[in-house]
Amino acid sequence: MKTSQFHVPLDLVRNNPNEKIHSIESSRFKEYGRILHDFDATELVSLADRVTTIPEQDTTYETYLPALEETSLMEELKLYYGGQDIQIGYCNGKNQCINGMEYHKSPELFIAVTDCLQFLTPFSAMQDYDSVDTTKAELFYFPKGSVTIVDANVLHFAPCAVSNNGFKSIIVLPRGTNEPLEEKMKAVLKRSNDPESRLLINNNKWLIAHPEREKLIKQGVHAGLRGPNRRVIPVS
Template sequence: MIRSLQEMNPNVKIHDVGEKGFSRYGRILSYDASAVIDHLAKEEAVFSKLPKARYVTDRADLHDFSLFSTIQKEIYGELAIQVGVVQGRNQYATGTEFHQGSEVNIAVTDCLLVLGDRAVLVANGSVDISQMEVYFVKKGTVLEIYDSTLHYTPIETDANGFSLVVVLIEGTNTDIDAEAGSMLTKKNKWYVCHASQTQKIEQGAVAGLTGALLKIEHA
């Protein structure tokens, strides 16, 4: 998969999360998420037809899986968590964000993550897409993405879209009275968008992701 994506995107270096360099952004967790993946894979007929990505911060049906009790204890030290899903279609890196506290991801499908260093954004108020890296995540992989890592909506690897479980500290990404021009756009979410996202900028988002808009081509 990486080889074919690389051939179609010769100007973008696509890494694998199994590479040593990923350790600056997160780590692979050894949990068996097959039951969760089987549960969510049934939704492909729906998410593959979505015109864009859709994120649900917390889903009650996922809390029934014992895996998330284990993650709550071993990764979050018994802090309350939310277990959500981001699904749908996306080929672009239209923004980037960070949170306080790690994010645990489960790849229900293959997908790509565009990752960077939070310190660059905090120091400069912006980050160029050339300072970020694209990583391939194979279906079934469970990741801890550190809170020092910039990330955003996954990118699909084929025309069927993508599906990714998103575990965060409870309340993250929920609505607040955000101030125009502030990177704090939701509870525990610091976000900047690309200059191409004119509607979000008009609504007060910071245009802090610079450089050419990144698009990943696929078959």
Template sequence: MLEDLKARNPHIAIYPVSDARFSKYGKVLDGFDFNQCLDIMQTRPIPEEGNCYVASDAELMGTDVAGELSRRFYAGMPVQIGYCNGNSSKLNALEYHKGSEVDVAVTDLVLLLSDIRNISHNELSSESVEAFFLPANTACELYATTLHFAPCKTSSDGYKSIIVLPAGTNAGLDSIPAPKCEEDYLLWMQNKWLIAHAESIPASKGAFVGITGDNIEINY
């Protein structure tokens, strides 16, 4: 699959998450058993169009690994386990949270990543974005400094992914405070700061437009 993706995407290098380049963005997680979650995800459909994000899924939260992640990975903090299924193939935007995110690939997928330190005065060039192949049944941690967004599909069937975050992340805000610094302009949801490309749906909904360059697309 990876070699085929590379051949179809000469415009961007695609690396496996096992590559040393991934180490500045996160790491592969081997110490947690997501099999119950993977079984549940077989019943969670991929929408015909667009993406579907569920921040917290009751069945996923009822698995053994949910408590294990809270106790061990987040050192006792409450967590949420949900999913993002969909049809994305473009960069569109980048977000970050103040706390690591765990992504589990239910299907093969591609992550488009950059580093928060590449943002300067709320602008970031898409040339700083790197692509990583996350094979099905693989879990990885994305550090708080890693810019990311919805995964990209590797086939016309779409993608499925499990998303673990500190509880409350991505919930709506009653109101967005008046900005007092540059970062405040990127505040979008609870524990979510977002920078959008002009061509994206988030931009059309009022997200701060700061990604310059091409809206990278992964061909499949």
């Protein structure tokens, strides 16, 4: 991608005067991950744009999609996970708020199928596996076609839409991530005294929610986000 494509659009900046929106080419992003400048995701982006849709409300996340995994790039993507088995899924929607913060104990390869935004927060901002102040999150602009690795343990959640039409993105993670926990693991969790264990929701997925995100609270997710449920105003 050309460097100019990484610049944050001025209309997005004007729509969000109270938010500092960083380019992923800024030095701030190095605290959370890196851009894979030499990875050509054109094939995957085009395919995902054709075979996935944006829901009318909220977000849709699929851990893997066979059509995406049949790509010739599958083996190349495994390189970033040391050759271990991976899954290629997607997250599409019209989200505009933080709503929650999750983390994985593995990196996440993120490909922007459309322009989108993400709130990223350092793991060090979490207090005793209990709470995180939403003001600690930094907001980044991911232009269409950008390929990034978000480091393990970085707090993040669903992207936010730049356009009122919504966003599309590809998510690459180790195979099994975000899948339901096995019954044996659920039993281990029930008797665990580790304070982090209450945040484990699915395989390789630890999650806390903002109190306003009632859907997650009803699912038993710990309401640990403190402060405003920061919101992004998309451009028309």
